[in-house]
Structures are given as C-alpha cells and as structure tokens.
Amino acid sequence: MADENPIERMTPGQILADASVAEFIKAMGLSIADAQKALDLNSLAQVGEYVEPRPGLGGKSLLQLGLSPPFYHYQHADLTVSMQLTMKVGEASAFGIGAKLDFGFGQGGPQAPANAREAQITLRSLPASVTVDGTKTDAAGADLEAAAEGLAQALRSPTGKFERAYVVAQHTRAQFKLDPDNARNPIKTDTGVAFYAGGEASFGVIRIVETPTAGASEAFVLASGKTATVGSQANALLYARAVVTQINALGGFRARLVRDPPGSTLPAGGGTLGLALFDSGSSALKPAATEELRLLARALRDSGSVVDVIGFTDRVASQAYNTQLGQDRADAVANYLRANGVPPAQIRRTETRGEDRWVGATDEVANQQFRRAEVLLADSDDLLIVVDSAGTQLQATPTPDRTGGSASGNGFIIVRHFTAQAVDATAVKVGASETSVAVSGAAVNSGGSTFAADTPEAYAFNLARDVNAGSATHGVRATRQGGVVSFVNASDVVLINLVTLSANDIALSADGGASITRALAGIAAGPTASGDRPKVSVAVGLAVDYRSSRQFEQSVNGNSSISARIVAVPAPVEFLEEIKTYLTPASGSTPTPTPTPTP
Numbered sequence: 001m002a003d004e005n006p007i008e009r010m011t012p013g014q015i016l017a018d019a020s021v022a023e024f025i026k027a028m029g030l031s032i033a034d035a036q037k038a039l040d041l042n043s044l045a046q047v048g049e050y051v052e053p054r055p056g057l058g059g060k061s062l063l064q065l066g067l068s069p070p071f072y073h074y075q076h077a078d079l080t081v082s083m084q085l086t087m088k089v090g091e092a093s094a095f096g097i098g099a100k101l102d103f104g105f106g107q108g109g110p111q112a113p114a115n116a117r118e119a120q121i122t123l124r125s126l127p128a129s130v131t132v133d134g135t136k137t138d139a140a141g142a143d144l145e146a147a148a149e150g151l152a153q154a155l156r157s158p159t160g161k162f163e164r165a166y167v168v169a170q171h172t173r174a175q176f177k178l179d180p181d182n183a184r185n186p187i188k189t190d191t192g193v194a195f196y197a198g199g200e201a202s203f204g205v206i207r208i209v210e211t212p213t214a215g216a217s218e219a220f221v222l223a224s225g226k227t228a229t230v231g232s233q234a235n236a237l238l239y240a241r242a243v244v245t246q247i248n249a250l251g252g253f254r255a256r257l258v259r260d261p262p263g264s265t266l267p268a269g270g271g272t273l274g275l276a277l278f279d280s281g282s283s284a285l286k287p288a289a290t291e292e293l294r295l296l297a298r299a300l301r302d303s304g305s306v307v308d309v310i311g312f313t314d315r316v317a318s319q320a321y322n323t324q325l326g327q328d329r330a331d332a333v334a335n336y337l338r339a340n341g342v343p344p345a346q347i348r349r350t351e352t353r354g355e356d357r358w359v360g361a362t363d364e365v366a367n368q369q370f371r372r373a374e375v376l377l378a379d380s381d382d383l384l385i386v387v388d389s390a391g392t393q394l395q396a397t398p399t400p401d402r403t404g405g406s407a408s409g410n411g412f413i414i415v416r417h418f419t420a421q422a423v424d425a426t427a428v429k430v431g432a433s434e435t436s437v438a439v440s441g442a443a444v445n446s447g448g449s450t451f452a453a454d455t456p457e458a459y460a461f462n463l464a465r466d467v468n469a470g471s472a473t474h475g476v477r478a479t480r481q482g483g484v485v486s487f488v489n490a491s492d493v494v495l496i497n498l499v500t501l502s503a504n505d506i507a508l509s510a511d512g513g514a515s516i517t518r519a520l521a522g523i524a525a526g527p528t529a530s531g532d533r534p535k536v537s538v539a540v541g542l543a544v545d546y547r548s549s550r551q552f553e554q555s556v557n558g559n560s561s562i563s564a565r566i567v568a569v570p571a572p573v574e575f576l577e578e579i580k581t582y583l584t585p586a587s588g589s590t591p592t593p594t595p596t597p598t599p
Contacts, residue, residue: 043071043571051579063579068571116163117520121496123148125471125513132161133507139514140447143464143479145169148494149284155498156281161506164499166281174476174487176430183425186439186459187341192478192486193463194340195456196298198422202394203299205273205377205414206255206385207402211239218410221399223392226250237268240383247385252392257385261369267357269374270381273307276333278371280316283328285336287457290482293333294456295388296375297340299416306378309334309350312357314370319354326352329373337375339484348378384413393417423459430467430487431474437466456483 046069050062057065121130126147128139137154141147148167156165178188186193204222212218212232220228220243228246233239240257247255259272274296276289285293300307311330313322330350338344355370377384387394397403400411427436440462441454451458460483467478471490479486500506500520510516 040071043069047579071571116499116501118518119162119498119500119508119516119520120518121151121498121510121514122517123151123494123496123514128512128514129510130155130514131507131509131511139512142447142449142461143468144477144494145284145479148496149282152282152496153279155496161502162498162500164281164497166497167284168495168497169479170492170495171486171488172492174430174489175432175434176428176476176487177434178425179427179429179436180425185421185423186425186483186485189339189341191339192484193425193428194294194297195423195459195483195485196294196418196421197456198420198454200389200393200420201295201298201418202389203295203414203416203418204387204394204398204412206243206387206411207380207413208236208240208243208383208385208410209408210410211236218400220247221395222247222250222253222387223395223398226252226392236383240385244385247387252390253387253394254390255385255387257383259374268383270383271376272374273377273384273386274375276329276373277368278329278373280314280371281325283325283332285332285481287482289333290336290484293336293375294340294482294484296386297337297342298418299414300337300346301341301343302416302418303414304346305414306346306348307337308348308376308378309337309373310376311350311352311354311373312370313355314367315355323352323354326354326373329371333373333375336481336484339481339486423454428463428467428485430476433474435470435474435476437463437470439463440466459483460485 050067050069053059053061123139123144126139126141126144128147130137130139130151132155137151139147139151141150145167148169152165152167154160155162157163173191176192178186178193185198186195206220211234214232217229217231220230222228228243228250230239230242230246233242237260241260244255244257247253257268258275260268274293276285276293278284278286278289299305309330311326311328311333313325313329315322317325327350330352334347334350337347357370394415394417396417398412398415400409402409402411402413403415423439423441425439427438429436439459441459442462443453444451444458444461446461446465449457449461451461460480464478464480464485467476467485467487471477475490476487477490477492479488495517498508506520508516508520
C-alpha cells in the first residue's frame with residue numbers, strides 16, 4: 001500500500017514531531033546514570049587496596065592509618081537539546097564523554113586545574129622577604145598591605161613561578177581619635193581618617209538625555225566668561241561627547257564622560273559617576289583610582305546621593321574566578337568611599353558582573369578597560385558628565401539647572417562647592433594608650449613614593465609611616481590608600497595565597513616578618529583545620545555528549561549535550577565503620593577482607 005504521508009510532503013513541524021525529543025533526553029539521562037554507576041564501582045573496587053595489611057607500614061592497612069577510598073557524587077546536570085532541519089540523506093549517531101578537573105578557593109574564589117598545588121605566606125611585619133628557587137624578593141612598601149601586593153606581583157607569572165598570587169588582608173578595627181577632636185580636615189570615619197586638599201574646590205554632574213533639535217544649540221554656563229555652546233548631534237551620545245569637548249576647550253575645568261575612554265571599544269554607559277581600573281588578577285586600588293574617587297566621595301557625602309558599585313573583569317581565567325574578583329573590586333571601591341566618609345546607607349549595593357558584559361569580545365585578552373569597578377548613580381541610565389574645577393570654580397548655580405529634581409532635560413543635577421579648609425588636626429591618638437602621633441604634611445620622596453608638601457597623599461603617607469614605626473608600643477598598625485589612613489590592630493596579618501600548575505619542585509622559604517604557613521602540597525577537599533587558610537574545594541566536571549540524526553530527503557539533526565559536575569565526598573561513615581568492624585581481630589588475628597565491588 002502506498003505511503004499516505006511520504007517524507008517529501010511532510011512539513012518541518014511533522015518532521016520535528018517524528019524525531020522524538022524524549023528519546024534524546026532519555027539517552028542523555030541514562031548516560032549520566034551509567035557514569036555514576038561506573039564511578040561507584042571504581043570506588044568500591046579500591047576498598048581491597050585500603051584494607052590490605054602492608055609490611056612496610058607495620059602490618060597496618062591504609063584504612064587503619066586514616067585513609068579512605070574517595071567517592072564521587074553528581075551535584076547537578078544541565079541538559080541541552082537543539083533540533084535542525086537539513087537536506088542530507090543518511091542516518092548516524094554518536095556518543096562521547098570527557099572530563100575536566102577544577103578547584104576553587106573560598107566562596108567561589110579563584111579556580112585552576114585540580115593538579116594545582118597551593119602554598120601560603122603569612123606576612124606579620126616588616127622587614128620581610130620570600131625566596132623562591134634561590135631568588136630572594138624583599139617585601140617593600142609603606143605598609144604591610146602594600147608590601148604584600150608588591151610580593152604577590154613579583155611571585156605571579158609571567159615573571160614569577162606561580163599562576164595565581166592574591167592577597168587577603170585580615171583587619172580588625174583599632175582605637176583612635178583626632179586631636180583636637182573637632183578638627184575638620186582630615187575627617188574621622190569608622191575605620192580611619194581621610195585627608196583632602198585644603199583649597200577651594202567644586203564638583204558637578206551634567207545629565208544628558210537628548211540632543212537639541214536639528215539646527216539648534218544649547219548653552220552650558222559654568223562660570224563668568226565660561227560658557228560652552230553646543231550644537232545638535234545625531235544622537236544623545238554624540239551630543240554628550242561634544243559637550244565634554246567644548247567644556248574642556250574653555251580651560252579651568254575638567255569634564256569627562258566617565259565610561260567612554262578615547263580609542264576604546266568599551267560600550268558607553270549611563271549612570272556612571274566614577275571608576276577604578278585594576279591590575280590583572282588584583283583588587284588593590286591604584287593611585288589614579290584613589291585620586292578620582294576622593295573628590296567623588298566628598299561630593300556624595302555632601303549631596304546625599306545614593307549609588308551602586310559594580311565590579312568587572314577581563315575574560316582571562318575562569319568565569320567563577322572572575323565573578324569573585326569582580327566582587328572583590330566592587331568591595332574595594334565601596335570600602336574606599338566609606339573610608340572617605342560616605343555613609344554606608346548611601347551605597348545601596350555592591351555587585352559583580354565578572355566578565356559577563358564583555359561576552360563576545362576576544363577571550364583571554366588582558367584588556368585594561370575591562371578590569372574595572374564603576375560607581376553608578378542609583379536608578380539612572382542617563383549619560384552623566386562629571387565636571388570638576390581645574391583652576392576655575394563652578395558658579396553657585398550653573399545652567400541649565402536641573403538640581404531641583406526635574407525629570408527631563410539636559411543640565412546640572414549635582415553641584416557642590418567646598419570652601420578652603422586647611423588641615424587643622426595636629427595629631428592622631430592611637431591605641432588604648434592614646435599614643436599621640438603628629439600630623440605632618442612634609443613632602444615625601446621615599447621608596448618610589450613622591451608627594452608634594454601639604455597634599456592629602458603626603459599627610460596620609462607620613463601619618464601611616466609614623467604610626468607603624470611605633471606599632472610595637474601602642475599596638476596599632478596603619479594602612480594607606482591615597483589620602484586615607486585606616487587603623488587596625490598590630491597583630492592583624494596579611495595572607496598571600498599562591499597556586500602553581502607546575503609539577504616541578506619549587507623551593508619556597510621566608511624570612512623576617514614573613515612565614516610559610518602552608519608549603520606546596522596537593523589540594524585536599526573540604527574545609528581546612530587552619531584558620532589561616534581559605535576553604536578549598538575539589539570538583540570534577542564530566543561532559544557527556546549524545547548526538548543522533550534521522551535523515552531522509554528532508555532530514556532532522558538533533559544535537560544535545562550534558563554539562564555535569566561531580567564532587568569528591570568522604571566515604572560514608574557507616575561504610576567505614578563496617579569495614580573497621582570487619583578488620584577488628586576476633587581472636588588475635590587480623591582477617592584480610594577481599595570485598596567484591598557492587599554498584
């Protein structure tokens with residue numbers, strides 16, 4: 001009998017219906033089950049080796065020495081099915097399996113292949129040094145944190161021996177107060193003091209929401225004799241760029257569209273008030289970032305504006321590593337804003353985007369513009385131009401004036417003026433002993449740091465140096481970021497975690513105020529007993545692919561995949577207890593069990 005529905009007359013929907021998606025999913029699920037069974041059988045097959053008495057171990061078995069066979073368990077599996085019509089004739093199917101090992105530090109922290117080895121350096125005081133394969137590196141810096149960052153940079157590849165070298169500071173607040181206690185510069189925060197320039201300053205933010213109509217223009221009046229007249233452009237972004245250009249051409253002001261760096265393919269974005277750029281693999285603020293964020297922090301503190309802080313990374317390293325690194329960068333910027341007196345309530349949230357924004361960009365490219373954290377005005381998607389004085393102050397009310405909360409139109413939405421306020425604190429009293437440490441604005445030229453006299457950086461550098469010089473007496477240690485000095489207990493340490501993928505021997509030693517708190521070794525799963533170590537977890541990723549196709553004159557190809565993850569777990573307690581009971585001699589002899597593997 002003739003076919004009532006020949007394939008050549010079938011519609012695409014009929015073909016897809018004929019190709020059972022359920023069969024695809026069933027085959028993939030069975031693949032996972034088979035893989036789990038194989039893992040269980042493999043673990044059980046090792047039991048005989050663990051319970052066998054060994055002459056070289058005094059007749060004891062590996063199990064009696066505390067070792068146990070590893071077991072593995074699937075945490076989750078993601079199934080993906082796609083269907084595609086083709087014009088091929090034939091029939092085919094395929095099945096494949098592959099594996100990848102990862103490890104992670106802390107809560108989703110840095111990740112590397114599981115054959116990596118970890119070491120840890122604890123830095124307690126200066127001077128200190130670390131020697132790797134006979135090459136000695138001194139820890140140099142104005143404080144312990146700066147010295148640790150320098151060491152990490154020297155030990156990290158490509159110049160160092162380690163693929164990962166990252167710093168974790170352990171801080172507890174120390175007692176301190178200003179002298180006199182009513183001093184206005186520096187300001188006192190919960191964790192330290194923040195110096196700011198003693199001269200007059202002004203800060204403004206221009207919102208751009210639209211370009212004038214064709215042939216029209218708009219005047220931005222910043223001060224007497226300082227008016228930027230800007231004609232219409234093709235769109236709001238081009239208009240914002242034209243406003244920036246015209247204001248900078250006036251002289252006396254510095255204007256910038258913060259997320260629109262010249263010559264970059266970085267997407268221009270709305271709401272950005274400030275940013276910090278970071279070195280690869282680091283969340284330490286750079287001097288340029290502290291300088292930019294200092295005036296922004298002062299304006300935020302005075303205006304009460306609410307902001308969000310978002311952290312980003314480039315696409316080098318794993319996504320999990322970059323997610324955590326982005327969060328660390330956002331936290332570093334938020335902490336710096338708070339250290340400059342921004343109330344915690346004005347920082348609505350810190351958030352990480354990791355590498356997600358740059359998906360589509362070339363992988364494994366160490367792009368400086370991608371390694372950033374941004375301060376965004378809460379609930380704003382408008383293009384924001386930041387303007388500050390460079391010899392000329394903004395007038396009391398620059399125009400167009402939108403500071404009253406107008407929801408529409410281009411113009412100034414934030415304007416702040418700061419009168420001249422010289423540093424009037426004479427000392428900081430630190431520790432329970434209230435040891436007085438003098439405030440000095442003397443010029444600095446020390447250890448690669450050069451700051452002009454009476455600048456915020458000079459005041460902060462001198463104060464941090466002098467506090468640290470007396471740490472053994474008053475029990476307080478200081479750290480400096482730009483013009484901010486934070487005070488912590490002198491017993492607080494800084495950790496440098498190192499990771500190498502090399503199987504070669506690496507000789508690692510430390511001297512002075514540094515010590516090796518973990519030597520290079522294989523990485524163990526689960527929490528560690530040492531409070532100095534971050535948590536380390538081991539994971540095995542197993543990818544199972546099942547492909548099938550049904551092909552006629554018209555054909556359908558089905559492609560599916562599973563991304564599955566298993567983790568190492570301890571052997572069940574009941575299982576080990578039963579084995580130990582079996583090993584316990586009943587009448588002075590030790591039986592040697594030879595268990596038969598079962599699923």
